[in-house]
Amino acid sequence: MIKSKIAGIGRYLPKTIVTNDDLSKVMDTSDEWIRERTGIQERRHAIKHKETSTTMGTAAAKIAIERAGITAEDIDFIIFATLSPDYYFPGCGVLLQRELGITKTEIGALDIRNQCSGFIYGLSVADQFVKSGMYKNVLLVGAEMHSMGMDFSNKGRNVSVIFGDGAGAVVIQPTQEENKGVLNTKLHSDGTYAEKLAFISPGSHGGYHADKMGADTDFGFEKDKPFASIFGTQKMLDDDHFFPDMEGKFVFKLAVTKFPEVINEGLKDAELTTADIDMFIPHQANLRISQFVQKSMGLRDDQVYNNIMKYGNTTAASIPIAMCEAWEQGKIKDGDLVCLAAFGSGFTWGSALLRW
Ligand code: ACO
Numbered sequence: 427m428i429k430s431k432i433a434g435i436g437r438y439l440p441k442t443i444v445t446n447d448d449l450s451k452v453m454d455t456s457d458e459w460i461r462e463r464t465g466i467q468e469r470r471h472a473i474k475h476k477e478t479s480t481t482m483g484t485a486a487a488k489i490a491i492e493r494a495g496i497t498a499e500d501i502d503f504i505i506f507a508t509l510s511p512d513y514y515f516p517g518c519g520v521l522l523q524r525e526l527g528i529t530k531t532e533i534g535a536l537d538i539r540n541q542c543s544g545f546i547y548g549l550s551v552a553d554q555f556v557k558s559g560m561y562k563n564v565l566l567v568g569a570e571m572h573s574m575g576m577d578f579s580n581k582g583r584n585v586s587v588i589f590g591d592g593a594g595a596v597v598i599q600p601t602q603e604e605n606k607g608v609l610n611t612k613l614h615s616d617g618t619y620a621e622k623l624a625f626i627s628p629g630s631h632g633g634y635h636a637d638k639m640g641a642d643t644d645f646g647f648e649k650d651k652p653f654a655s656i657f658g659t660q661k662m663l664d665d666d667h668f669f670p671d672m673e674g675k676f677v678f679k680l681a682v683t684k685f686p687e688v689i690n691e692g693l694k695d696a697e698l699t700t701a702d703i704d705m706f707i708p709h710q711a712n713l714r715i716s717q718f719v720q721k722s723m724g725l726r727d728d729q730v731y732n733n734i735m736k737y738g739n740t741t742a743a744s745i746p747i748a749m750c751e752a753w754e755q756g757k758i759k760d761g762d763l764v765c766l767a768a769f770g771s772g773f774t775w776g777s778a779l780l781r782w
Contacts, residue, residue: 429607430556430564432780434496434597436489437750438482438569439737440472446587453583460587465713469590469738471573478512482593483569484525486746491526494597496563498526501597503561504535505552507544507568507742509771510575511537514628522567541623542709542770543613544568544742545594549766549778550611552598562600568742569593575625577669585670588712590738594746605761609696609779612688616773623677623771625670627658681711681769685719688777689767696779698763703729705758709768710734710744719767731757741770758782 445468446457460466472482483506491498506519513521517537540547545568552564570593576586601607621638633645646661658667685708693699700723708716713734720730731752740747745766752758762782769775 428557428559428600428602430553430598431601431603431607432596432782433599434490434492434494435595435746435750435753436486436491436493437592437594437747438485438489439592439747440470440477440482442471442473443468444471444590449578449587452578453580453586455583455587463712463714464588465717465732465735466588466738467735469736470592472571472591474574477571477591479508479510479569479571479593480512480518480521480525482571482591482743483508483518483522483567483595486569486593486595487522487526487565487567490595490597491565494563494599496597498528499530500563501526501528501565502533503552503555503564504533505538505548505564505566506535507538507540507548507566508570509539509541509544509625509741510571518567518569522565538742540742540770540774541772542711542739542741542744543768543772543774543776545709545745546611546766546768546776546778547613547774549596549598549608550613550776553608553611556598556600559600564598565595566598566746567593567595568740568744568746570741570743572741575670582669584674585672588739590740592737592740592743592747594743594748594750596746596749606781609781610692611776611778612691612695613776614684614688614774619676619680619773620771621671622673623671623773627662627667678712678715680773681715682718682722684769684773684775685715685767686722688769688775689719689723689765692765692777692779698779700724702763703765704762705752706730706765706767707745707748707752708732708766709770710737710748711739711769753782
């Protein structure tokens with residue numbers, strides 16, 4: 427039976443380290459406040475106007491491609507997960523194709539907009555394509571440049587202290603080896619609370635969901651005014667609708683419920699238990715969320731990998747960055763049972779179980 431496996435993995439973190447003390451110079455916050463609630467000590471910020479989600483994704487992809495023992499020309503499908511794309515459109519998939527110098531047009535490029543669970547969704551899509559025999563070398567990238575889209579004033583401090591920039595990538599190939607490859611992926615969504623963790627503009631909503639946004643219903647749209655388009659209105663700019671918004675406590679409560687649920691679903695399906703997990707890599711949302719999940723699932727410290735302390739929350743990039751780092755440190759070995767899980771905006775969540 428054909429399964430899909432991770433044949434190569436890479437990561438890229440920008441060089442600039444931004445500590446909690448650095449942030450406290452531009453907003454009213456403190457190292458103590460951030461560490462206590464999120465576990466984050468520092469994060470990376472990319473070089474503005476020189477680095478983008480695509481360039482960081484490309485750097486990670488080159489390493490993954492080399493480690494898979496192939497060249498960029500061998501890639502037959504690209505999946506790019508990000509919530510911070512270079513352009514409103516086209517997506518980063520084709521930009522990455524160009525950056526990698528892939529000129530052949532027989533390949534496809536797909537962009538995934540599933541925020542924190544983007545990598546798990548991408549892995550699930552790649553798994554189906556590879557298992558069906560349609561593609562042999564799928565490049566899956568998660569990359570984020572949050573530092574370009576955050577409000578670093580006091581108004582945005584509950585969000586901007588959490589997120590960081592970076593990228594991770596994997597090459598997915600078919601395998602017939604018995605003790606290797608993706609065992610299953612589980613995906614879920616619930617749009618009821620879409621606005622609880624959202625970046626609503628620019629967009630085509632034109633104020634349509636205003637009651638759900640918990641906002642003033644007058645967004646200042648004026649008929650036939652060119653500015654009253656997906657790019658929004660002056661009023662929306664003034665009201666800060668161009669930054670991410672999060673109801674932190676609501677997100678926390680749902681995340682710590684959905685993580686264990688979806689992990690157990692995958693384990694049950696594979697007839698395995700938490701004791702069988704060699705390495706659990708949660709989406710690096712918040713160290714407190716990861717610790718809560720670890721405790722409720724009865725996992726030991728050596729079964730869980732966290733690096734949010736160093737990089738903050740890098741959304742779609744957090745799982746491949748953490749998985750790559752754990753593997754580089756020898757914490758994931760051949761044959762190990764690796765469990766990945768994510769929860770995020772949408773809400774969407776999912777898990778993946780794989781034999782390394
Ligand atoms: N520094 C200092 N004070 C702050 C900061 C900051 N960076 N941000 C907010 N505050 C203040 C608020 O203004 C508020 O002050 P007030 O009481 O005078 O009004 C106070 O701190 C409490 O604000 P809350 O927003 O209620 O902060 P909370 O204690 O809920 O902590 C946090 C916020 C850390 C986000 C928390 O809700 C949480 O852990 N949520 C989980 C969600 C999460 O981590 N999401 C990550 C991204 S989403 C994902 O990946 C799934």
